[in-house]
Amino acid sequence: MAKELKLMKGNEAIARAMIASGADGYFGYPITPQSEVMETLMAERPWDPNGDNYTGMVVLQAESELASINMVYGGAATGKKVATSSSSPGISLMAEGLTYLAGAEIPCVIMNAMRGGPGLGTIQPAQSDYFQSTKGGGHGDYQLYVMAPSSVQEMYDFVFDAWDIAFKYRNPVLILTDGAIGQCMEKCYTRDNVPRWTEEERRAKAPWGTWGKPASRGHNIITSLELESSRQEVFNQKLQAKYAEMKEKEVRYEALNCDDADYIFVSYGTSARICMKSMELARAKGLKVGLLRPITLYPFPSKQIAELAKRVKGMLCVEMSAGQMIEDVKLAAECKIPIEHYGRFGGIIPTPEEVLEAMENKIIK
Amino acid sequence: MSNLDIVKPENLVYKKSNVLTENVMHYCPGCGHGTAHRLVAEVIEELGIQDKTVGVSPVGCSVLAYNYLDVDFQEAAHGRAPAVATAIKRLNPDCYVFTYQGDGDLAAIGTAETIHACNRGENITMIFINNAIYGMTGGQMAPTTLLGMKTATTPYGRDQKLNGWPFQVTELLAQLPGTYYVTRQSVHTPANVRKAKAALKKAFENQKLEKGVSFVEIVSSCNSGWKMTPVQANKWMEENMFPQYPLGDIKVDGELVKK
Numbered sequence: 001m002a003k004e005l006k007l008m009k010g011n012e013a014i015a016r017a018m019i020a021s022g023a024d025g026y027f028g029y030p031i032t033p034q035s036e037v038m039e040t041l042m043a044e045r046p047w048d049p050n051g052d053n054y055t056g057m058v059v060l061q062a063e064s065e066l067a068s069i070n071m072v073y074g075g076a077a078t079g080k081k082v083a084t085s086s087s088s089p090g091i092s093l094m095a096e097g098l099t100y101l102a103g104a105e106i107p108c109v110i111m112n113a114m115r116g117g118p119g120l121g122t123i124q125p126a127q128s129d130y131f132q133s134t135k136g137g138g139h140g141d142y143q144l145y146v147m148a149p150s151s152v153q154e155m156y157d158f159v160f161d162a163w164d165i166a167f168k169y170r171n172p173v174l175i176l177t178d179g180a181i182g183q184c185m186e187k188c189y190t191r192d193n194v195p196r197w198t199e200e201e202r203r204a205k206a207p208w209g210t211w212g213k214p215a216s217r218g219h220n221i222i223t224s225l226e227l228e229s230s231r232q233e234v235f236n237q238k239l240q241a242k243y244a245e246m247k248e249k250e251v252r253y254e255a256l257n258c259d260d261a262d263y264i265f266v267s268y269g270t271s272a273r274i275c276m277k278s279m280e281l282a283r284a285k286g287l288k289v290g291l292l293r294p295i296t297l298y299p300f301p302s303k304q305i306a307e308l309a310k311r312v313k314g315m316l317c318v319e320m321s322a323g324q325m326i327e328d329v330k331l332a333a334e335c336k337i338p339i340e341h342y343g344r345f346g347g348i349i350p351t352p353e354e355v356l357e358a359m360e361n362k363i364i365k
Numbered sequence: 366m367s368n369l370d371i372v373k374p375e376n377l378v379y380k381k382s383n384v385l386t387e388n389v390m391h392y393c394p395g396c397g398h399g400t401a402h403r404l405v406a407e408v409i410e411e412l413g414i415q416d417k418t419v420g421v422s423p424v425g426c427s428v429l430a431y432n433y434l435d436v437d438f439q440e441a442a443h444g445r446a447p448a449v450a451t452a453i454k455r456l457n458p459d460c461y462v463f464t465y466q467g468d469g470d471l472a473a474i475g476t477a478e479t480i481h482a483c484n485r486g487e488n489i490t491m492i493f494i495n496n497a498i499y500g501m502t503g504g505q506m507a508p509t510t511l512l513g514m515k516t517a518t519t520p521y522g523r524d525q526k527l528n529g530w531p532f533q534v535t536e537l538l539a540q541l542p543g544t545y546y547v548t549r550q551s552v553h554t555p556a557n558v559r560k561a562k563a564a565l566k567k568a569f570e571n572q573k574l575e576k577g578v579s580f581v582e583i584v585s586s587c588n589s590g591w592k593m594t595p596v597q598a599n600k601w602m603e604e605n606m607f608p609q610y611p612l613g614d615i616k617v618d619g620e621l622v623k624k
Contacts, residue, residue, distance in 0.1 A: 025456050058455045063481035067448040070441065070478070074421070074449030075456045077439050082452065100442050210437035210453070212417040212460050221431045223440035 003192050010155040010181040013188050014085060014111055015040035017159035018057070022194040023109075024080035025058040027071035029090060032123045033179030034113035037085040055196055065090040069097030069110075076101070076108040077222040079202045079209025081163055085111035087179075088129050089120060091137070098172060099138025102239075103224030107166035107206075109159065110144075111175040113182040116347035124347025125178035125270055130324035133176050134298040141236055143243045144174040145250065146297040148268040152186035154295075160191070165250060167205055169242055176297060178320070180270040180349060243299070252295035253304055257283070261290030263363055264308055266329050267318040268294045270349060275318050277352035282359065289359065297325070302332035309333035314363035318355055319343045338363055382406035384415055388432045393500075395595025397585030398426060400552040401494060402433050404562045405465070408569055409436060418461045419453050421446040423470035426500040430465050444475020447482030450489045461572050463490040468507040469499050472534040476508075479534070486543030486577035490568040493535065493580065495610060496587035504590035508532035511609055516590070531609055535582045539616040545577040547616040551584045553599045557612075564614075576619060584610050 008016070015037045018026055028038040038061060046057040058075075062068035068084050075082040086094060091112045101108060114129045116122035133146050145165050149155045155177065162173040197205065213219045226232040257279060258264065265275040272293040282289035292308060292315075294301050309315070314337050317326040323341035330339050342358035344350040384406035392398045409418050415436055422430040424443035431438030441449040446464040454462040471479050471493050482489070498516055499505040505518040509531050513522040523531075539547040546568060550561035561583060568579035584606050588598035614622045 025452060027452060058452075060451070060455060062448065063477055066445065067451075067478055067481065070445035070448035071452035073441070073445075073452075074439060075452030077449075078419070078453055078457050078460075080456050082456070096442055097445075104440075210419050210439055211457055212415075212419060213435070213437045214416050219431070219435050220437045221440070222438070223431065225428060225440055 003190060005187055005189055007185050008152060008188050009036055009183055009185050010152045010177065011036035011113070011183065012040045013152045013156040014159060014175070015044070016190060017156040018083055019044060019046045019053060019055055020191055020193045021160045021163055022055065022081060022196040023057050023083055024196055025060075025075045025082040026084065027060050027062050027068040027075070027082070028084050029062050029065045029068050029086065031065075031087045031090045033115060034085050034087050034111065034182050036182070037111065055193065057196065065093035066097070069094035069101075072108050072110070073097060073101055073104070073106060076106045077104065077209065078211050079206025081197070083109040083111070085113070087113045088115050088117050088126075091129065091132065095132075095138040098144065099140050099142055100224050101172045102138075102142035102144065103140060104222050105170040106172065106222065107170050108172050109162045109166060109175065110172060111177065114176065114178040116345060122347035123179065125180040125349055126320045126345055126347055127178060127269060127271060128321040128324065128345055129176070130297065130319065130321060133174055134300070134328075142239065143246075143298050144172050145169065145246060146174045146176050147252070148176050148295060148297050149181060150269050150272045150293065152181065152184065152188045155181060156188050156190065160194075169246060170208075171242065176269070178270050247299040250296065251299045251301050251303070253301040254293040254295060255304065256291040256293070258290035258292060258308060260288055262288040262313050263290070263359060264312050264315045265289065265291045265318055265355075265359070266294070266305065266315050266325070267291065268297060268325065271318045271320050274350055274352055274355055278355040278359065281352055281356050287364065294325070300328045300332070302328065305329055305332035306334070309336050312337065314338040314340070316359045316363050317341045318350070318358075320349065321345050382410050384410045384435050386433055386435045390433055391429065392426065393589045395586065395588040395598060396426070397496070397552050397583060398494065400558060401492070401561070401583050401585070402430060404552070404558070404565050405463070405492065406434055407562065408566045411566070412569055414461045414569070417459060418463070419457070421450045421453070421462070421464045423464070423466040425467035425470050427465055427467060427494065428501070444470050444473070445478055446470065447475065447478040447487070447491065451482050451485070451487050454487055454489050458488075461490070461569055463492060463569070465492045466494070467500070468493070468495045468497065468509040472508040472532050476534070480538070480541070483538045483541045483578045483580070484543045486545075488572050488575050489578060490572060491578055491580045492565070492568075493582040494585050495582055496585045496590070497531070497606060498587045498590040500587050500590050508534070509610070511605055533610070535580065535610075535615060538580055539621060543577045544580055544616060545574070545619050546571055546579040548580070548614045549582040549584060549610060549612050551602070551612055553586065553602060582610070584612065
């Protein structure tokens, strides 16, 4: 797709960005509210030389989320750019695959359009997978790099950024969103197609990949198994060093009206969009309210929140959950100022008015 | 100086395949995995495809197959090897891709991945070692455990009412249009080793045809799990396993073999 301004759904933006960013493969399983990702890819048929959007990208509907995440494992472990997408119950099924991907250090991109849980829950938007996304989800000491877009444009752009991070750190990247952003239509600037990597580029960017052992090197092995606990500990230390480097270099956030603020909303994704309006309403009433929007949920913008905590009077964490990110906000602020949670959940999106009211009642008082 | 340096070329009738590494295998004496590994290595060497082959190892006794076979390898989560191999092959169609799984991996926890990879007709080679027991975890019941067979989780013998029947997964897979070659072999005698090697070679060569899955089951003994000597285990296998899992081709060139 050439560079142009288009109206599209967030899910469609993810799919179009995959094609445009030179993805080699997508493996998925339908689940509401993100099925348009695979539907768009199937309609665009980037694998078909006779199609309008041919890149050579492979797209396959798997038999389950278990299969699709393991297809991501297999394909991405050959040093190719491979992605999948799902929604909360499907991501739970993928949890095994996610920890194997992290443990075998396989770069890839996963999108989760969160819906209300627990269990089968609802299909409406929620943010109740924050813990699952940032604290593990699968077993073992591992981290995903987690990005939280709050617009269709960010859905599109973050796919491009996700490949860079994934291959730089040999780590899975999770784009954490929900049905509100996945389903809503907004304007989106598309980009010129980045060609898929050539064979030479693949080998240069992923020398660890398994594509067949030439005589010039030993065999490459992709595994997360280590029977010797002393070596496993050394490997885990290496992973931790990688995560520490991410914390140092790859934190992203947006600070709106924070410079003169007395009170701060901390919110991401869809609820940050609500908070933007609540902030406008507050400013109209003469209340100096700002918004700190974490763009990366892992690594978390803890330093920025700690800095703000030195000069503001209080923070309200607004999440479409019973209160998950607030734990990271409180840790960052070291309880120096009042920090409260306001959340709607089970698929309910709060209104800007009720969010402002919560700020006034819980923090400003 | 190695043995090979002092053997005259004209006297050399057998040597270790170049596709096997120098690592000493961890398998129990009497286990079929070592022989099966060697055959896979010899086939890869003879076909000249070492630089294009990617293997996928399972969870089970052969989880470390990558330590012994000198080809690029991925270690899959338990049961997921066919899904992993699907993507390797689809994204790298010039590669020769094979899975190597045991009965628990392929026919219990990974049944869905097995059936769907076969039903899609992935152009891969699937190798299935059936010894009717979970070796690595200490000898528990496998889906292929025989009725009456004692294991750590069927201490009074497998009871059909409690545990269901032994799973003839290979016959089931042969029914799917996506399988092109389905055969059952063993490696417990020199004659069977030769037949198994021919089957494996065909199963790898078939990938060039792009006609679907080539599936080789190897009925094998687990004398440790069965609590027998290797010799006893081979005899027990012939007398008990082969009637339930008869050797021979089940499907050739996409056609079921008439019995």
